Amino acid sequence: MGRRTAGWRTWARRGRPSAHARVAAAGMVLSLCTAAILTGPSAWAADTPNSYAFAADARSVTGATRTTDAERLQPGATYRSSLPADGKIYYRLTLDAASTAYVSATAVPGPGTSVSATDGIRVSIQDANSRFCSRDTASIGAGRSPRPITALGVREASPGGALCQGSGTYFVVVERVRRADSPADAWDLELAPVSEPPAQQGGATSAPEGWNSASPEPPTGEPESRPGGAGFDTATSIGQGVWNSDIRPGQTLFYEVPVDWGRQLYATAELGSSSSGDGFVPSALAMSLYNPVRGYVDDAGVAYDGSQRSAALQPLPPVEYRNRHAVSDKVSGMRFAGSYYLVVHLAERMADEFGDGPFGLTLRVRVEGAAQSGPGYAGQSEPQDVFEVTAQEREAAEEGGTAAAGSGTAARGGGEASMKVIAAGGIGAGTVLLVVLGAWTVMGRRRAGA
Incomplete structure (x- = not known):
């Protein structure tokens, strides 16, 4: 880094670089940016302990403190939010009567955060009458090491079900499970709602009795x-x-x-x-x-x-x-x-x-x-x-x-996810290159004016 700074200072003193120097340096910058694109953000993030790579296309959403203000989550999208130390936060789902809905919540404590084994999160899905469709809890565990933890909310569509059936508005409820002496800091949150269509044929209504x-x-x-x-x-x-x-x-x-x-x-x-x-x-x-x-x-x-x-x-x-x-x-x-x-x-x-x-x-x-055929879904997930x-x-x-x-x-098939990485990296690389060339131009003009 020191060498790079010294280089910038030398160019500034000498005035505008030659065309050959500009092309060579631009090529170097473009090569570095291309390498970043091909490497991808995940490789960089994985090399950094205590970091979590949120989905590159995650939408920002704010958890509401009451249901009337809850923002809607759309199955198929990924969201980034924040989980306060205390109190429940709400998100809204609009569901049909036939599909099963899953909403995972991944909570990410900050690096170096002090956590206990029982610190964690609780996720539930409720209907408009506050009846629970499901409840799930995830905790840090005996390692007492801050790490991403994930809990899942489910609205199971079942023809014979008594609760949480039918179309309408449902709510995802997320809250911290925290000891009184744990730090009262907010945790980052990633939400990934998924919709599963019904099977074309109902099939068995009980789990397998035996397997290898x-x-x-x-x-x-x-x-x-x-x-x-x-x-x-x-x-x-x-x-x-x-x-x-x-x-x-x-x-x-x-x-x-x-x-x-x-x-x-x-x-x-x-x-x-x-x-x-x-x-x-x-x-x-x-x-x-x-x-x-x-x-x-x-x-x-x-x-x-x-x-x-x-x-x-x-x-x-x-x-x-x-x-x-x-x-x-x-x-x-x-x-x-x-x-x-x-x-x-x-x-x-x-x-x-x-x-x-x-x-x-x-x-x-x-x-x-051996791979087998699936149940055959009556619709698209x-x-x-x-x-x-x-x-x-x-x-x-x-x-x-x-x-x-x-x-x-991130798309399945067609390479859409790869294109997203390249697009994001390309935008970053182009921005860096434009900034570099712009800086050289400004310095050259100032030198010429002097």
Whole structure:
């Protein structure tokens, strides 16, 4: 940075640069900006511990303190908001009678925030008569490390249901769960509403009674490097295989795994040994699994004493539409095909005991079973194709890119998400280049006038 500043001062003293110098420097700036476009915002964000990459196209929305002022959330869009330390905030949904609605809320404490194990968020959906359609709570957990946490609100459309049926206005209610001595600071919030159309045929009305619950051997072989993303919208796609990344204390990495109807997902996270420190961290590494609407499915974690450790998810059932009738999260969560998210967090306390790292992370992912046809939806989901595995997602999982997928408005198919990144980066690159050339022009004119 010092060298760059000195260079600017030299040009200013000498007057307007030559045409050759201007072209060469402009090329350098354009190359840097192009590299930023190709790298993408997710790669930058993932390298910064304690950061969360909100969806690039997230709309700003303010949570209301009363229902009459609640702003409307549109399924298929992603929103950015703020969650106060105390009190409930409200958002509005307009739903039809046939579709099931999901609204995930991801709360992001500020870096270095002091949190307790029970600090968290509560999300519910209520009808116009204050009757609860669903309630869900997510907490920081035993690691007591500030990290993104996600809870899900659901309005399940069911012909035989007694509550929350029919079209009309519904409300998403979000509130902090906070100990009295926890800091009274606001947390950032990302909201991702999704609409699921009804199945063409009703099918079974109960969960499967049995499925293969044996744990297969984790994949072996040479690992491939796959740095994780820093948010749901920028999650790095991976498929079956062995994947390596670096992770730092306080950092959360996001991966997405395409899982088709009828297939089973298995995942193991391994934290490599450390050559420094001799302490002990009780809840050092946490790996959580979320489904395509960011609903919690299962988690696993390990303590750490400097030696290598591993944590594996419990065996999960094959993806089936009728899993939704189960009581257990790890069964009911596997209710549709699409991108499932592996979210890995390394506790901040690791830095105190073993240094700033980075630490080696290995993910072993297996996807078994033959792909089957889905239930056949009588309509289109919002966002589109969120409940299926697209050819683009399969390709991204093989090549290790950021798939144009997810519960946000990043498009599936057609490369729309890639175009959004290029457009955003292109605007930034063009702006920088214009500023640079403009500055040179002004300095040259001033020099000429003098």
